[in-house]
Amino acid sequence: xxxxxxxxxxxxxxxxxxxxxxxxxxxxxxxxxxxxxxxxxxxxxxxxxxxxxxxxxx
Amino acid sequence: xxxxxxxxxxxxxxxxxxxxxxxxxxxxxxxxxxxxxxxxxxxxxxxxxxxxxxxxxxxxxxxxxxxxxxxxxxxxxxxxxxxxxxxxxxxxxxxxxxxxxxxxxxxxxxxxxxxxxxxxxxxxxxxxxxxxxxxxxxxxxxxxxxxxxxxxxxxxxxxxxxxxxxxxxxxxxxxxxxxxxxxxxxxxxxxxxxxxxxxxxxxxxxxxxxxxxxxxxxxxxxxxxxxxxxxxxxxxxxxxxxxxxxxxxxxxxxxxxxxxxxxxxxxxxxxxxxxxxxxxxxxxxxxxxxxxxxxxxxxxxxxxxxxxxxxxxxxxxxxxxxxxxxxxxxxxxxxxxxxxxxxx
Numbered sequence: 192x193x194x195x196x197x198x199x200x201x202x203x204x205x206x207x208x209x210x211x212x213x214x215x216x217x218x219x220x221x222x223x224x225x226x227x228x229x230x231x232x233x234x235x236x237x238x239x240x241x242x243x244x245x246x247x248x249x
Numbered sequence: 250x251x252x253x254x255x256x257x258x259x260x261x262x263x264x265x266x267x268x269x270x271x272x273x274x275x276x277x278x279x280x281x282x283x284x285x286x287x288x289x290x291x292x293x294x295x296x297x298x299x300x301x302x303x304x305x306x307x308x309x310x311x312x313x314x315x316x317x318x319x320x321x322x323x324x325x326x327x328x329x330x331x332x333x334x335x336x337x338x339x340x341x342x343x344x345x346x347x348x349x350x351x352x353x354x355x356x357x358x359x360x361x362x363x364x365x366x367x368x369x370x371x372x373x374x375x376x377x378x379x380x381x382x383x384x385x386x387x388x389x390x391x392x393x394x395x396x397x398x399x400x401x402x403x404x405x406x407x408x409x410x411x412x413x414x415x416x417x418x419x420x421x422x423x424x425x426x427x428x429x430x431x432x433x434x435x436x437x438x439x440x441x442x443x444x445x446x447x448x449x450x451x452x453x454x455x456x457x458x459x460x461x462x463x464x465x466x467x468x469x470x471x472x473x474x475x476x477x478x479x480x481x482x483x484x485x486x487x488x489x490x491x492x493x494x495x496x497x498x499x500x501x502x503x504x505x506x507x508x509x510x511x512x513x514x515x516x517x518x519x520x521x522x523x524x525x526x527x528x529x530x531x532x533x534x535x536x537x538x539x540x541x542x543x544x545x546x547x548x549x550x551x552x553x554x555x556x557x558x559x560x561x562x563x564x565x566x567x568x569x570x571x572x573x574x575x576x577x578x579x580x581x582x583x584x585x586x587x588x589x590x591x592x593x
Contacts, residue, residue, distance in 0.1 A: 212363075223274070229529075230275035231474040231547045232362035233425060233552040236447045240561070241486045243298055243468045244540035245508060 257593040258531035260521065261546045264562075268550035272474065277457075280363045280425035284445065284461050287424050290431055295443025296467050297421060297534055302489055305419070306337025306356045308593050314355070315477035316343035316505070317499030323571045325496045325585060326351040332589035339484050341476045342371040342420075344497055346403070349410040354418065358439070359471055359480040360430060361423035361446050367431040370400075372437070373408030376429075377401070387512070406536075411437045421483050423472075424465060438481035445469040446479070473554045474547070481555075485564040492565045494588045499573030500552045501533065501544035513545055533574040537582040544574045556580075 264271070273460055304386075312334055319325065330351055340348050340355035348355055362368050367387055370377070382389075382400050388398060416438035422431065426443045434441060447469050451458040458469050470486070472479035477498050478492055484493040509527050517529050532543045544552065552574055557565050559579040569585040576582055583591075 193378045219399065222520070225520040226264070226267075226271050227274045229264070229513050229520070229546050230272035231550060232272070232364075232476060233276060233280060233412050233423075233472045233479075234272060234448045235269060235474040235476060235478075235550070236450050236458075237557065238561070239447060239450060239471045240482070240558075241468060241470050242447075242451045242462070243301070244462075244580075 252368050257527055258529070260528035260548055261531050262543075264546045265550055265553065268474075268546060271446070272547075272550075273589060276363050276425075279365070280446065281457060281461070283363045283427055284424035284465065286365045286428060287426065287431060287443075288465055290435070291443070291491060293431075293435050293445050294422060297442045297444035297470070297487060298468050300357075300419070300421070300442045301487055305488050306490075307335040309512050310334075310336035310593055311488060311490040311493045312336060312338050312588075313477070313480045313484055313495050313498065314338060314340045314344045314348060314353075315480065315495070315497035316341055316347070317497040317501075317570065317573060318479075319405075319499050319570050320344065320497040321403050322503065323585070325571075326353060327583060328585045328589065329353060329496075332586065334589055336593070337484065337488055337490060339480045339488075341480050341497075342368065343476065345371060345545070346407045346410060348389060349414050350406075351365075354414060356419065357480075357483060358418060358420045359476055359483055360420065360426055360434075361476050363423075363427055365424040365427050365429070368427060369433055371407070372430060372433040373404055373406075373411055374429070375408065375433070375436075377404045388516075394528045402414050418497065421479075423479075424461060424467060432582060443467045471558070473551065473558050475551045478551060478555050478558065481566070482558070485562050485566075490564060492567065494567045494569045494583075495575070496569050496585060497570065497573050499542070500548040500555075501574040503544045503572065504532075504541040504543060506543075511545055513547065516547070535572065535574065535576060537576060538572055540572065542572060547573070 326347055337356045339357045342358055342360040345358055418439050420439045422441045422443055423466045443468050446459045451469050462469055470482050484490045530543045531549055534541055556577050567581045567583050567588055569583055569588045
């Protein structure tokens with residue numbers, strides 16, 4: 192059983208740990224959420240300036 | 250875990266290559282959703298295309314006023330008032346209050362960040378409450394505009410200033426702007442020019458930006474990650490000014506600024522912990538002023554993006570910020586007084 196279920200009690204049902212609950216992946220998810228908050232206001236697109244119209248580029 | 254190699258700004262440099270994706274994760278969906286919602290307000294303004302090549306401000310020079318800490322430390326707005334400037338004055342929304350307080354009416358204001366609660370503060374938030382302030386100390390912590398440290402008073406002031414002077418001021422209003430920003434802009438009678446900020450390459454198949462253009466018909470502009478660079482793009486690519494000066498474009502902090510007074514302090518502590526904050530800040534010796542400044546991952550990304558854009562620009566760019574980390578190939582550096590008193 193995973194470390195996350197250690198305790199001084201027994202569960203009524205058998206608990207299996209799915210891939211999605213992998214502690215490492217939770218950490219990755221936390222880091223991604225934390226990193227997101229460090230982002231800028233909007234995108235930067237390389238080698239582009241202005242596109243004036245839907246079809247014709249200037 | 251912070252490795253030895255990542256201390257002293259190493260983590261910020263590692264993040265640099267990922268800032269585009271990080272920003273997309275942060276704001277991409279929100280920007281897209283705001284653009285869809287703003288379709289209903291299309292009739293409140295014109296397309297930015299109507300502003301292209303228009304005689305905004307006299308002559309071929311423009312002055313961009315952003316809201317970095319140099320604005321206060323270098324007394325930038327007083328210099329503009331004392332010397333006068335006949336060219337186009339293009340202000341970020343964050344610099345608008347300072348401009349209006351000093352009697353400077355911008356020829357064009359620019360806004361783009363889709364944030365739901367923060368950006369409207371630069372316009373004055375009619376619904377601002379003490380409880381909302383208690384939940385977000387973003388403005389209180391920073392040096393961008395000192396008066397924002399006293400937030401309710403500052404909010405009342407900008408509400409009044411825009412109610413008095415806002416009518417008719419041109420604004421390049423990004424489709425990504427939030428509902429509250431758009432409502433405030435409309436309510437105070439600003440002259441709206443709509444545009445789409447590029448969220449990706451509009452010439453690629455399945456481009457989100459191209460989809461936005463197809464829906465609303467507005468041009469798209471590469472904003473370089475932030476409103477200051479967007480204002481520079483308006484000057485160089487939309488108004489087609491030959492010489493564009495920058496003020497308040499620090500993209501960083503003075504060396505005596507405490508980390509807790511930087512924009513992402515709370516988030517940085519959550520990510521790396523108080524003891525490892527050095528890993529997220531990069532220090533620069535600005536050779537033009539023989540002074541040290543430091544910058545965070547977002548500002549570092551803005552700096553690198555700007556240097557790429559300026560390398561491809563037909564206009565001459567002069568940084569008159571008198572500090573900060575924005576210097577390099579393609580950017581001349583003058584004092585603001587030198588620029589303002591030079592013969593056009």
